[in-house]
Amino acid sequence: MKPTTIYDVAREAGVSIASVSNAINGKGKIGKKKREEILKVMERLNYQPSVIASALTGKKTYTLGLLIPDVANPFFAEIARAVEDIAHSAGYSVITCSTDNQDERVLAYIRLLEQKSVDGILIGTGGGADILAQLAEKPLPTVTIAREVQGLPVSGVATDDFRGASLAAAHLLALGHRRMAVLAEDLKVSSSQERVRGFRFSLFEAGIRLEDGDILPCASSIEGGKRATIELLRRSDRPTALFCSNELLAVGALQAAREAGIAVPTGLSVVGYDNTLLSTATNPLLTTIAQPIEQMVKLAFELLIGNGQESAGLVPQRIVMQPELVVRESTAMPQRADRE
Amino acid sequence: MKPTTIYDVAREAGVSIASVSNAINGKGKIGKKKREEILKVMERLNYQPSVIASALTGKKTYTLGLLIPDVANPFFAEIARAVEDIAHSAGYSVITCSTDNQDERVLAYIRLLEQKSVDGILIGTGGGADILAQLAEKPLPTVTIAREVQGLPVSGVATDDFRGASLAAAHLLALGHRRMAVLAEDLKVSSSQERVRGFRFSLFEAGIRLEDGDILPCASSIEGGKRATIELLRRSDRPTALFCSNELLAVGALQAAREAGIAVPTGLSVVGYDNTLLSTATNPLLTTIAQPIEQMVKLAFELLIGNGQESAGLVPQRIVMQPELVVRESTAMPQRADRE
DNA sequence: CTGAAAGCGCTTACAG
DNA sequence: CTGAAAGCGCTTACAG
Structure with missing residues (x-):
């Protein structure tokens, strides 16, 4: 036995x-x-x-921690899958930690992962930079993925969110939109901030001013996006296009528009972010910004585990990937034949 | 240091x-x-x-393994999240293993989990019953979730898939449909089989015969569902309603219908299965069958870890939950005003 | 090339 | 109530 x-x-x-x-x-x-x-x-x-016995003698545990806001969110589910695959192929297994971007959860999970002597942590979650900063002090290898942590001296790979948002803005601008708004998830998260900044800046360069009131912070869920959009659509000068900082919000926007009897893209254009499977489930299909998930994960893993072996004490390294615009069906030229 | x-x-x-x-x-x-x-x-x-040191002395590792087909699949992502939450609140962490329902992957992961001395394994994946049977031999506590394993003497909790399919059938039948078809994912997976059987049986009882040709096995993806639907819609006697064994397939069906210029639900009704966030992202919203994920997970966890402490040598226990029909927008009475 | 021994960080009888 | 000691299953110098 x-x-x-x-x-x-x-x-x-x-x-x-x-x-x-x-x-x-x-x-x-x-x-x-x-x-x-x-x-x-x-x-x-x-x-x-027994890996636990061998780990006790100083060898690795071959276990990694993955901190993300929520595995049930399609974007992070895809990240989790990519991480799992590459880790597994290298002999590692991964403990997934959904933090809901809550500091206490982040803290609790980090403590747990330490106690379990994981070989490294992949950080794709929000949470106070100060908290994450503690991590940098520790001997625990850490790399961020799909997000920045202000002033954290750790390596990481992310995609250029500012640029991604600019791509979206350029697309909408080219289509002829002038009145736009943005749905933003949790602004504590760097990637969300950057997307807002990038969008705003591109409009600014085009001579269009995005007021604070045109940037709606939402709970990161379909419901959240829907609520914000409903409010937006009630306004007298409602926008002809919406930029959403993730696809949950975009789906919510689509629903709100539908309920309000506004056709997308004719009456309202909407662009999402992340290119998850949600963007191909909607009707119309979502125009969106894609991040190269697999590549990001691959690079992050290498940074963490070190393809070379001496990556230990190196200077933190930040890799930034380029996002891409994926044009599908939810964007078109603005036309005010709304109330069909 | x-x-x-x-x-x-x-x-x-x-x-x-x-x-x-x-x-x-x-x-x-x-x-x-x-x-x-x-x-x-x-x-x-x-x-x-150090939990690894304490684990070596015979105490628990407070780590669980979760075997599922794919975390990137919304249904399993939701399961993974639920498992993570309940496990975490009880001091456990979980290693997620996406098997793609492939025997070799299942095997490799089980071996890995053993070496890591996990305290138990939650099986929500397909894979040869014979392989999983080996697991039952081992001292490793195991419970199945959201699926049955033929003749495996382990505890588990699932929802009544046969019944769920019957609910779908009853709904469609009540609406007046007579020509129906089903899109089935991997028939090696028990839950899929049961859904097909349940649907078929209900039609049979209503005096309607579902031919083998009306049951299309698909790759479990949006693409898979789409392809199968396209084929279906080409048939001269095409169905007025589709039952899909999961929502990826249902989304594919919706897309195929749209491309073929067939309106849903007017020209074609479709019902999905699982009630994931996909079902609220589509347009029209998907009528679907819901499983009580949180409850299932909670019970499975208790079975695994044992709320009581002496659950060890007990007789395997199978808990079956009841599914629910969630009527949304993708189903309606059949009418042959298809080609609008 | 091979084995005896110490040690990794804990827990658990077992004496006191 | 408290501490010395053995042991969990490995790995790693260190002798031979």
């Missing part, structure tokens, strides 16, 4: 446990024959080394 | 490590004063016990 240990195979193979250990880890200090014999015995006994 | 250990606090507090251990674990064998003093020292040194 008890799992077989290194002692069992040593006894069975007639060698010392040190030799078994060496055989497993391929340290050169063992004869070929002996090695093969041991491997054979291991196979026969169906022996599987 | 090195994390503080139990020795550090013992020295600092002027006691033995055994006492520190006792203080932490609240074993009665320690004086109140001493206990509080120790706790204070722990606080001051910011001491956090």
Whole structure:
């Protein structure tokens, strides 16, 4: 009933446990024959080394922590999947931590991950920079993904959110829109801020002023986007186009427009952000900004685990990827034939 | 730089490590004063016990494995979130494993989870019953969730998929549909099978025969659902209603219908399954079957970890929950004013 | 190349 | 109530 240990195979193979250990880890200090014999015995006994025992001796736990706001959010679900795949292919498993961007949850999870001696943490969540700053002090390798942390001296990879928003703005501008608004999720999150800034700045350059009132902070959910849009559509000078900082909000906007009897894109254009599967589930299909998830994750993983081995004490490295505009059906030239 | 250990606090507090251990674990064998003093020292040194060390002495790892087909699939993302939350509140963390329903992946993950000495595994994935059967042999606590495993002597909680499909059938039947078809994901997965069976049986009882050709196996993706629907819509006697075994397929169906110029629900009714956020992102909103995810997860967790402590050697227990029909906009009476 | 021994950070009987 | 000691399953110098 008890799992077989290194002692069992040593006894069975007639060698010392040190030799078994060496055989497993391929340290050169063992004869070929002996090695093969041991491997054979291991196979026969169906022996599987305990990673917790080996971790205790200073080796790695081969476990990573992934901090994200919410796995149930399609964008982060996709990130989680990508992380899982690349980690798994490198022998690691990952503990997913949904923080809801709440400081206390972030804190609790970090503590937990420390106690479990994970080999590293991938941070894709919001949460006070001060809290995350503590992390940088610790010996625990950390890299951020899909977000920046102000002044945090850790490596990370993100996509250029300012640029992504500019892409959206340029698209809308080119279509001829002048009255626009933005739906923004939690402004504590850097990526959200950047998207707002980028959009605003692009309009500014085009000579269009986006008032504070045109930027609506929303709960990051379909409902949140819907509520904000309803309010927007009630205004006398309602916008002809909406830029949403994520697709949950965009879906909400679509729904609000529909209920208000405003056709998209004819009466209202909307562009989302992230290019998740939600953007292909809506009708009309969402025009959106895509982030190269797989690549980001791949790079982040390499930064974390170190493809080279000496990445340890290096200077923090920030990689920024380029977003892309994906034009689908939810944007068009503005026309005031709204109330169809 | 090195994390503080139990020795550090013992020295600092002027006691033995055994006492520190006792203080932490609240074993009665320690004086109140001493206990509080120790706790204070722990606080001051910011001491956090190593769970891997404690796990090695026979205690739990407080880590669970969650096997699902794919976290990027909204339904499983929601399951993963629910599991994470309840696990976290009980002091556990969870390693998410996306298997794509592939035997080899299932196998690899199980092996990994064993090596990491997880305290239990939640199985929500497909994969050969034979493979999972091995699991039952092992001392590793296991419970299935949202699926059955034929003849596997383990506990589990699922919702009644046969019934859920019947609900869908009844709804469509009541609306007056007679020519129907079903889009089924991977038939190796029990839940999928049951949904097909349930639907078929209900029609049968109503005197309607569902031919094998009316049941289209699809890749479990939007694309998969779309392709199958396109084929279906080309048929001369095309169905007036579609039952999809999950919402990815349903979304695909919606898209196919749109491209074919067939209005939903007027020209074609479609009902999905799972009630994920996808069902509220589409236009029209999806009529679907809801599973009580949170409750299922809660019960599964209790079965796994044992709210009572002696659940160990008990007879496997299967809990089945009831699904619910959620009527939204994608279903209506059949009418042959298709080509609008 | 190989084995005896110490040690990783805890917990748990076992004496006192 | 408290501490010394053994042990969990490995790995890693260190001798041979």
